[in-house]
Amino acid sequence: MPRLPISEQALRLALTRPSTFAQSNYVCRTCIRQYHPTPVLRAELPFWKRLQHSIFGSPEQKVATEKREEAHQKHIQELADKGGTEMQPYTDNEGRKWQIAAVVDPSINKQYVQAQRWDGLQWIGTKEWVALNNDGKEAYVGFNPRRKLDLTNAQWNRLLHHVAVEVLTLAQAGRDVNAVHLERPLNVEEWMRSARVQIKETNGVIELQFPTEDTQELIVNAVPQSLAEEIMIAAKQAEEAAEAAAEAEKAAAAVEEAARADAEAKGIPYEPAEAPLEKVEEEAEAEAEAEAEEEVEAPFVDRRSAKEISAAEKLYMRQIRDAVRRSASPVNNEWLRTSLAAPAVKLAILKRVTQLTGHRLPDPVMTSATSMSDLYLAFKIKPQPKKLADERRMHNLNLDVPNITVHPVRQTPIHKDREVGRWKVIEQELINKGLPITGSRYQHAKTTSPIF
Amino acid sequence: MPLTALRSVAKPQNGVGAFILQCKRLDFHYCDWAGSSRGMNAFLKSHLEAFARANPQIEVTVSPRPGRHPVLRGSYVNGKEKSICVRNMEPNQILEKATLLRNASGEKLKRVTRPVKSLNESVRGIWDPFHGQKYQV
Numbered sequence: 001m002p003r004l005p006i007s008e009q010a011l012r013l014a015l016t017r018p019s020t021f022a023q024s025n026y027v028c029r030t031c032i033r034q035y036h037p038t039p040v041l042r043a044e045l046p047f048w049k050r051l052q053h054s055i056f057g058s059p060e061q062k063v064a065t066e067k068r069e070e071a072h073q074k075h076i077q078e079l080a081d082k083g084g085t086e087m088q089p090y091t092d093n094e095g096r097k098w099q100i101a102a103v104v105d106p107s108i109n110k111q112y113v114q115a116q117r118w119d120g121l122q123w124i125g126t127k128e129w130v131a132l133n134n135d136g137k138e139a140y141v142g143f144n145p146r147r148k149l150d151l152t153n154a155q156w157n158r159l160l161h162h163v164a165v166e167v168l169t170l171a172q173a174g175r176d177v178n179a180v181h182l183e184r185p186l187n188v189e190e191w192m193r194s195a196r197v198q199i200k201e202t203n204g205v206i207e208l209q210f211p212t213e214d215t216q217e218l219i220v221n222a223v224p225q226s227l228a229e230e231i232m233i234a235a236k237q238a239e240e241a242a243e244a245a246a247e248a249e250k251a252a253a254a255v256e257e258a259a260r261a262d263a264e265a266k267g268i269p270y271e272p273a274e275a276p277l278e279k280v281e282e283e284a285e286a287e288a289e290a291e292a293e294e295e296v297e298a299p300f301v302d303r304r305s306a307k308e309i310s311a312a313e314k315l316y317m318r319q320i321r322d323a324v325r326r327s328a329s330p331v332n333n334e335w336l337r338t339s340l341a342a343p344a345v346k347l348a349i350l351k352r353v354t355q356l357t358g359h360r361l362p363d364p365v366m367t368s369a370t371s372m373s374d375l376y377l378a379f380k381i382k383p384q385p386k387k388l389a390d391e392r393r394m395h396n397l398n399l400d401v402p403n404i405t406v407h408p409v410r411q412t413p414i415h416k417d418r419e420v421g422r423w424k425v426i427e428q429e430l431i432n433k434g435l436p437i438t439g440s441r442y443q444h445a446k447t448t449s450p451i452f
Numbered sequence: 453m454p455l456t457a458l459r460s461v462a463k464p465q466n467g468v469g470a471f472i473l474q475c476k477r478l479d480f481h482y483c484d485w486a487g488s489s490r491g492m493n494a495f496l497k498s499h500l501e502a503f504a505r506a507n508p509q510i511e512v513t514v515s516p517r518p519g520r521h522p523v524l525r526g527s528y529v530n531g532k533e534k535s536i537c538v539r540n541m542e543p544n545q546i547l548e549k550a551t552l553l554r555n556a557s558g559e560k561l562k563r564v565t566r567p568v569k570s571l572n573e574s575v576r577g578i579w580d581p582f583h584g585q586k587y588q589v
Contacts, residue, residue: 403508410516410518
């Protein structure tokens with residue numbers, strides 16, 4: 001007799017008519033549980049109670065939900081008392097400013113008018129919404145320019161000298177050498193000025209010889225102190241512009257007042273020639289709002305399109321190339337002996353060179369470079385390796401010994417066929433049959449054949 | 453009276469009367485970059501001219517095969533080709549290999565069991581049961 005589980009044995013004992021069950025091999029789970037001698041689950045709550053809680057919620061959950069709702073309603077009421085359907089400013093831990101939409105409940109905020117139609121409402125996820133909320137990820141502008149600047153050896157010499165002069169001047173002035181990487185407009189005059197500066201090293205001490213007294217000051221002042229200073233300078237310029245605009249407005253108002261007085265004196269009805277003051281104010285407000293928006297968004301988001309950024313980069317690269325081309329060569333090449341003992345200086349020079357040209361040195365080369373000449377040798381264009389076929393001796397072999405032929409490039413079977421004159425026949429036949437002449441027809445295959 | 457042997461027309465044999473070198477073309481392939489071609493490049497600079505002058509009946513071509521080991525390839529009158537890889541070899545060793553290809557016939561190499569070969573028929577003639585001394589049964 002096979003061994004039965006306890007539950008099944010109990011079931012058999014409990015059943016009044018066990019014959020029907022004894023014949024069947026299957027006992028349903030409900031029956032097993034119903035007649036089980038031990039509790040099904042040693043839970044605090046019975047099964048149906050737990051089922052009820054999972055469907056309708058437990059008393060604890062109900063209390064928590066009520067509390068949460070109450071707090072939410074309280075918060076909405078507070079906002080409504082403040083008069084607020086406006087955006088709430090919020091600053092996160094990283095100092096970023098956000099505008100959060102206020103929670104509005106039409107039952108509390110009586111002044112809030114619910115929309116009855118879709119028209120005019122913001123649709124999230126549409127093309128327009130994406131265009132409006134473009135976070136600038138596509139238009140990311142990195143530190144390195146996307147394109148590399150091709151320079152001759154003489155131009156590399158000038159560029160490295162210019163960067164070295166800037167960095168070393170900053171270091172001598174006690175400024176942070178990393179300020180050299182802050183963005184600033186290119187000025188050819190600065191390049192011309194720095195070309196005349198001589199760098200000398202005596203007993204490990206680097207000495208800069210400036211052609212004029214104010215050269216050092218000019219070079220140092222050309223580099224902004226820090227990003228903050230850069231922003232401050234921009235803000236100052238904006239303030240000055242605003243002041244100038246205000247003065248111009250005052251002057252215009254005075255002129256207008258004089259004109260009005262003059263017209264009244266003559267008894268002629270006065271007609272303002274320019275736009276009414278209200279309109280001007282509105283425009284000014286709109287501009288101010290736009291500026292404010294830009295101020296909020298500018299540090300985080302670049303609203304320019306990829307095309308605009310590409311065009312700006314091209315222009316910047318052209319400016320750099322022009323500056324390098326137009327600037328003079330260093331007075332002598334003694335500056336190449338300058339040692340790069342200070343890692344900060346070396347890194348600042350390399351970063352600036354990368355920023356200007358897009359060329360980056362491999363880390364081992366960067367580490368092993370101990371002088372400016374090492375950097376120059378690493379950046380300068382290496383001569384192409386000589387080829388045997390290009391040697392004069394190999395060129396003249398055919399003249400001296402007629403049975404020698406020297407080919408400068410690899411010879412393929414096509415060359416052999418061409419030599420004996422059958423290639424044109426093969427080629428024509430391949431074209432007639434619509435087959436590739438060389439290579440294959442796979443995508444991106446290296447083929448020169450026309451594909452019909 | 454025994455039959456006289458049939459007189460056969462002289463068959464042409466290379467080297468009898470005239471000799472045609474079987475190697476008609478030698479290709480020298482090298483790489484400008486690879487170190488295994490160093491000896492080959494030196495050979496091409498220093499030895500090739502003399503070799504080609506000494507063998508005017510052979511067409512010599514020099515062409516690069518970038519990123520490959522240096523190879524000598526001989527083409528023969530019988531239409532076959534023989535190639536020898538000369539990687540890391542010295543110029544003198546390469547000259548030996550070039551001479552080997554120059555002297556080769558183009559045929560496949562075979563084990564020589566009978567060193568003497570002759571195209572001449574036997575001077576004794578073909579054995580015939582009806583010639584010579586007749587056996588009396």
